[in-house]
Structures are given as C-alpha cells and as structure tokens.
Amino acid sequence: MAMLEITGIDIFRGETQVLWDISLTVEKGERVAILGSNGAGKSTLLAAIIGMLKPTAGSILFHGLPITGSRPFENTRRGLALVPEGRRVYKEMSVIENLKMGAYPKRGRSRMAETMEEVVSLFPILGERREQLAGTLSGGEQQMLAIGRALMSRPELLLVDELSLGLAPVITKEIFRVLMQLGQEVTILMVEQNVEQALKYSQRAYVLESGRVVREGDSRVLGEDQGIRRAYLGM
Amino acid sequence: MFLLALTNGLVIGIIYALAALGVSLVVGIMNVVNFAHGEFYILAGYFSYHFANTLGMNYLAAMMLSVGLVLIFGMIIEVLLIRKTYGDDLYSLILTFILSIVLQNTYLLVFGPYPNKPPNWVKGATNVFGQFYYGNQRLAACGAGLVVIAIVYLMLKKTWFGRMLRATSQDREVAELNGVNTTALNMLSFGLGCALAAAAGVILSPIFPVTPTGGMAVALTAFVVVVLGGMGSFWGCVVGGLIIGLVENFGAAFISSGYRHVFGFIILIFVLLVRPAGLFGNREI
Numbered sequence: 035m036a037m038l039e040i041t042g043i044d045i046f047r048g049e050t051q052v053l054w055d056i057s058l059t060v061e062k063g064e065r066v067a068i069l070g071s072n073g074a075g076k077s078t079l080l081a082a083i084i085g086m087l088k089p090t091a092g093s094i095l096f097h098g099l100p101i102t103g104s105r106p107f108e109n110t111r112r113g114l115a116l117v118p119e120g121r122r123v124y125k126e127m128s129v130i131e132n133l134k135m136g137a138y139p140k141r142g143r144s145r146m147a148e149t150m151e152e153v154v155s156l157f158p159i160l161g162e163r164r165e166q167l168a169g170t171l172s173g174g175e176q177q178m179l180a181i182g183r184a185l186m187s188r189p190e191l192l193l194v195d196e197l198s199l200g201l202a203p204v205i206t207k208e209i210f211r212v213l214m215q216l217g218q219e220v221t222i223l224m225v226e227q228n229v230e231q232a233l234k235y236s237q238r239a240y241v242l243e244s245g246r247v248v249r250e251g252d253s254r255v256l257g258e259d260q261g262i263r264r265a266y267l268g269m
Numbered sequence: 270m271f272l273l274a275l276t277n278g279l280v281i282g283i284i285y286a287l288a289a290l291g292v293s294l295v296v297g298i299m300n301v302v303n304f305a306h307g308e309f310y311i312l313a314g315y316f317s318y319h320f321a322n323t324l325g326m327n328y329l330a331a332m333m334l335s336v337g338l339v340l341i342f343g344m345i346i347e348v349l350l351i352r353k354t355y356g357d358d359l360y361s362l363i364l365t366f367i368l369s370i371v372l373q374n375t376y377l378l379v380f381g382p383y384p385n386k387p388p389n390w391v392k393g394a395t396n397v398f399g400q401f402y403y404g405n406q407r408l409a410a411c412g413a414g415l416v417v418i419a420i421v422y423l424m425l426k427k428t429w430f431g432r433m434l435r436a437t438s439q440d441r442e443v444a445e446l447n448g449v450n451t452t453a454l455n456m457l458s459f460g461l462g463c464a465l466a467a468a469a470g471v472i473l474s475p476i477f478p479v480t481p482t483g484g485m486a487v488a489l490t491a492f493v494v495v496v497l498g499g500m501g502s503f504w505g506c507v508v509g510g511l512i513i514g515l516v517e518n519f520g521a522a523f524i525s526s527g528y529r530h531v532f533g534f535i536i537l538i539f540v541l542l543v544r545p546a547g548l549f550g551n552r553e554i
Contacts, residue, residue, distance in 0.1 A: 084446065110448040118446065124439045127432075135436045138429065139448035187448060 035098050037062045037221055038083070038191060043092030043102075045075075045082050052078045053245045055092070060191065063218040067232040067253065068225045069266065070242035076225040077119055079242070080193045083223075084116040085109045096191070111139045115189035119196045121180040125169030129160055132168050132179055136186030145188060153182040156212050174205035181209065185220070192216075194224040198231060210235045229266040233257040272400050274522035275515070280407050282514020283414040284473050288487055289494035289506040290421055291465030297438040297501025298458040300358055301351060304365040306466050306491055307484025308372035313339045313467030314479030315376065318385040328388050332471040336464050343463025347456045355455075369484070376481035384478035387471070406475055413472045418507065421465070425503060434458060438501055466491075490533070497537050499550025508548060512536065 038060040045053040053075045060066050068076050081087045083094060085106040094102045101109055106116070115136075124132050133153060137146040154161035157178040163171060168179055177197060184192060194213070198206040206228065213222060214235060226232035233239060233253045241249035241262065249256065256262050288310065295303050313335045320331035350368065354360035391409050394402040425431035437444040437454055445451050469487070470479070477483070494513050498505025513533040520532030540548060 086442070105450075106442075106445045107448045107450045110446060116446050118443060122440055122443045124436050124443070126439055127435060131432065135432055135444075135447050138433065142448075183447070 036060060036095075037064075037097060038223070039095040039098075040083070041093050041095075043082060043089035043094065045078055045087055045089055047078065047087070051245070053082070056242075056245075056247055057092075058240050058247065058250070060221060060223050062190075062221055064238065065214075065222045065236045066224070067236035067239040068223070068242060069229050069232055069239055071266070072227065073244075074242040075245040076242055077195050078245075080116060080195050080223070080225055083109075084114060084193060110187055110189075111141065113141065113188075113190040114193065115184040115187050115191070116193040117177075117180050117184045117195060117197070119199060121173070121176045123168040123171070123176050123179050123183070125167065127168060128165050129168055129171070129179060130164045132183050133160070133186050136183030139187045142187035146186070149186050149188060153185055156185075156215065157182055174201050174209070177201060177205075177209055178212075181213070185216075189220065191221045191223065194222060196225055196227060198226060198228045206231060229262070230257075270522055272398050273403075274518045276397055276403055277522075278515030278518035279511065280411040280514070281518060282511035283411050283418070284469055284510075285490055285494050285514050286507045286510025287414045287417055287472070288466060288469040288491040289498070289510055290418065290503070291462040291469075292488075292491045293495045293498070293501055293503075293506050294434070294465065295459055295462035296495065298434060299351070299355075299455050301354075301361040301459070302358075302365070302492075303459075303462060304362065304488065305346075305369040305372060305484075306462070307486070307488030308369050308376075309339050309343060309463040309466040309484075310470035310473075310487045311376060311479045311481070311484040312342070312372070313470035314387065314474035314483075315380050315385060317471045317474060318387040318479070321387050322385075328390055331387065335471050336467040339467035339470075340460045340464035344456050344460035346463070347459035351459060352452075352455070369488075373481050373484070380481065382481065384480050385474075386478035387475050389475050404476075410472050410476060414469070417465075417468050417472070422503065430457075490530075493533055493537050495547075497540055497547055499547030502547070502549035505547055505549035 036059040040056060040058045042055050042057055043053060044051060044055065056079060068079060070076050078087065082089055085104045085108065088103050093100055096112060096114065101112065124135060133150055134146065137143050137149060142149060159175055160179060160182055163175065168176065171179060197209060210231060224232060233256060236253045238251065239253045239256050240247050292303060292306050295301055316335035316338055317331045320326045320334055321328050350364050351361055354364060389406045391405040393405050395405055395408060397403045425435060433444065433449050433454060436447065437449060437451055441451055490513065494506060494509040497512065498509030516532045516536050517529050521529045
C-alpha cells in the first residue's frame with residue numbers, strides 16, 4: 035500500500051478551478067518532486083493534501099485511510115507536516131519556541147528533547163541562535179527553522195513548498211543536502227520551481243501544467259527529456 | 270497630593286490593565302472586538318454579590334465561582350454567536366454590540382436598577398508613606414489585580430496553552446499546521462477574555478458597585494488601553510493601563526476631576542499621532 039495515494043482530485047480556489055483530476059502516489063521512503071511553472075497549481079496541491087483546501091471530487095488516502103477533507107491540525111497529528119511557502123516562522127517567538135511549537139502534536143511532544151537535538155545537529159546554526167527571535171534570522175536560517183519546526187512533530191510524510199524561493203543557490207543546495215540526510219523514516223514530497231535541483235534531489239517527479247499532471251516518471255529520465263529541458267531548464 | 274494621585278493612579282491602572290488584557294487577547298487571537306466586554310465584567314459583579322450576600326458564600330469562593338461561570342458563559346457565546354461570523358469582522362462587531370444592549374436590559378430586569386456591592390474583603394485603611402490614609406480594600410484590589418496579571422503572564426510564557434495562543438495570534442494558518450485545533454482555541458480564548466473581564470469585575474465591584482449599564486465605561490476604558498498599548502500586546506496592556514490610570518488621576522488631582530476621562534483620551538490621541546499601531550504594537554493598521 036502506498037503511503038500517500040491521491041485519486042482524481044479537483045480543487046477550486048473560490049470560483050476558479052485550479053486542479054483537474056490529479057492522481058499521484060508516494061511510497062514510504064521516497065523523495066518525490068512536483069514540478070511546474072508559476073501558477074501550475076503545485077502549492078495548491080500541497081495545500082489540498084494537508085487539508086487547507088477541500089477537494090470537490092476524488093480522494094486522498096494516507097496509509098490507506100481517507101483523509102480527504104480533514105483539517106490541517108488533524109493531518110499533522112496523523113503524521114503529515116507541511117513546510118509552508120515563504121517559511122512563515124513565528125517572527126516574534128524565539129528559535130527554540132518555534133521548534134517547541136512544531137512539537138505540539140502528541141507524536142512530537144513525547145519525544146521533544148530528543149528531536150530537538152536531532153534538528154539542531156542537522157542545522158547547527160539553529161542551536162547557536164536558539165534564544166534569538168525568529169524574525170531576526172536570515173532567509174536561509176528561517177527556511178532551516180521552518181523545516182526544523184515541521185520535523186519536530188516527527189512526521190512520516192514531509193511536504194515541502196518552494197524551499198528555494200528567495201534563497202541564494204548555495205544556501206538552497208545546503209538545505210537540500212540536509213534534507214537528503216533524513217533517511218528512510220521521513221518521506222518527502224516537494225514542490226519546486228527550481229527544476230534542476232528538484233530533479234537532482236528526487237527519485238520520481240510529476241510535472242503539472244495548468245492544473246493537470248502532464249508527465250510523471252523517474253527523475254533522471256525526466257531530466258534527460260528534451261521537452262522538459264526546453265520548457266523548464268531553458269536548454 | 271502628589272503621592273495620593275500616584276497611588277490612586279497605580280491602583281486604578283492595574284485594574285485597567287486587567288480589564289484590557291481580556292479585550293486584547295480576543296482581538297489578538299480572533300480579530301474580534303468584543304463590545305460586550307464590560308457586560309461580562311458587570312455580570313461577574315452581580316454573581317459575586319448574590320453568591321456572597323444572598324446565598325451567604327465566602328467572598329473568595331463567590332468570586333472564583335463567578336469568574337468560572339462567566340468563562341463558561343463566554344464560551345457558549347462564542348459557539349452560538351461569534352463562531353458563525355469568522356471572516357467578517359464587521360458582523361462580530363455588530364453582534365457583540367447587540368449582545369451588550371441585550372445584556373444591559375436583562376440585568377435591569379433581573380437585578381434591578383440599584384447598585385449592588387459585594388462585601389469588602391478587608392476593613393480599615395493604611396497610612397501610606399506617612400502622608401495619608403488609603404483604603405485597605407483598594408490596596409487589596411491592587412494586589413489581587415497584580416496576582417491575576419502575573420498568572421496570565423506565566424500562562425502565556427510558560428505553558429503549552431500560552432504558546433499556542435501566541436503562535437495563533439501571529440499566524441493562525443501555521444498554528445493549525447502545527448496541530449493546533451484553532452476552532453477549539455477560539456472558544457477557549459473568547460471564554461478566557463470574558464473571564465479576565467470577570468476577574469476585573471469581582472475585584473473592583475466591592476469598590477465601585479455594579480449597575481446594569483456600568484459596563485460601558487469599563488469597556489470604553491479597556492478599548493482605550495488596548496489601542497494605546499497596541500493590539501494584542503501583553504506589555505501594551507500593562508503599560509497602557511498604568512499610563513491611563515496615572516494620567517487620569519494626576520489630571521483629576523491637579524487640573525480638574527470633572528475632566529478625569531478626557532485626559533486619557535488626549536494622551537491616546539497624541540500617542541496615535543506618533544505611533545498609529547500603539548506603544549507596543551507592530552501590526553499594520
């Protein structure tokens with residue numbers, strides 16, 4: 035059974051339909067990327083999975099259990115976590131309090147101290163700045179904090195929205211490298227505009243265009259595909 | 270005279286801060302301005318009067334029970350009235366305004382037009398600074414107010430509930446992503462806001478007996494303090510409450526007691542000219 039199984043979902047934002055008949059699966063331990071240009075509906079798809087938007091048709095299964103229409107707090111307690119676009123750390127709270135807040139669901143709270151150590155060893159800068167207000171961190175540090183905060187709930191499936199947005203390439207690379215260290219117990223589904231990076235750090239990928247899945251497959255194969263290269267990599 | 274005005278200002282300021290904390294909490298978390306805030310204050314005053322004077326309960330037990338009942342009443346109001354208005358701040362404004370009128374008239378029908386005064390906790394007066402005698406009840410009220418404010422502070426800073434409140438007030442959507450059931454939190458924080466009004470009510474009603482319409486002035490002062498201090502800020506409420514308390518009492522002592530409330534508004538206008546978000550506010554308005 036796939037960890038995440040999405041079958042034929044339609045999503046509206048207000049009156050406008052944004053996603054049409056999306057189906058995708060993520061297996062345990064996989065790194066899967068969702069690619070597409072601006073406005074293709076990538077972030078909307080993650081919002082639907084975590085429960086911020088309700089599909090009007092189709093179903094979302096997590097470990098075979100339907101979570102279609104569940105609210106975000108319920109899904110977080112089940113073992114999903116979203117790193118939101120634009121990081122959205124609690125700016126007026128310290129780094130350590132941001133991390134603690136991430137550990138709010140029971141699954142995270144029972145192992146908070148242990149997870150905190152793991153997160154700090156992944157991102158040592160967060161340990162150095164533990165008492166600092168999150169709003170005073172640099173963009174890259176805030177992204178690390180946002181990922182650390184999501185990891186504090188000990189998620190099985192980590193949804194990462196536009197990790198590279200507004201970050202210097204060298205920082206993005208560093209954060210991707212850390213994500214890849216997470217090992218098999220955290221499955222990752224990421225949305226990226228930076229197609230080259232996304233294909234490099236994923237095993238499989240889906241390509242969205244105007245709200246529909248137009249291609250899917252092995253990341254390496256997609257990376258060598260002439261059509262993809264022309265459309266997204268400018269070559 | 271200077272020391273008397275100072276003492277009065279600090280004592281009243283603490284109570285203003287307490288009344289404002291409830292308003293500020295509800296604004297910060299839910300973006301709802303509770304126009305009926307003062308009516309919850311009055312309700313607690315009536316409860317503690319009747320529990321202590323009519324039923325003969327111990328005054329402390331009467332106060333606790335009153336605050337508890339108002340907390341529950343506040344949560345019921347959130348579920349029945351406020352919950353349906355999220356997303357449109359104007360509806361909750363109108364609803365709580367209507368609620369305040371309905372409650373005032375209900376109090377008039379049920380409790381009658383005359384002021385009700387719960388029993389004093391302490392008797393006599395204390396000589397302050399060797400200068401003047403100051404009512405012990407007022408000093409006790411100030412102490413009780415400080416205790417409640419300290420409890421609120423510790424709750425906000427040290428508990429999971431407080432952390433949830435602060436996170437939700439900064440970014441509701443992300444708090445929900447972190448596993449906070451924000452619907453339940455709304456109910457609790459509205460109830461808590463009402464309970465803080467009730468705490469101010471039971472502390473102050475032995476000094477200023479409650480009347481059916483007495484809540485208006487309380488709510489108005491609380492709004493002034495919240496706007497002065499900055500929406501949703503804890504220290505804004507404390508400092509704002511003290512400033513308004515001091516300014517009113519110094520103004521009353523050295524200029525004219527007839528203009529007591531005007532002084533607070535003048536300070537408010539000056540602060541807003543310089544810092545539109547309030548002293549401790551950082552939200553854009």
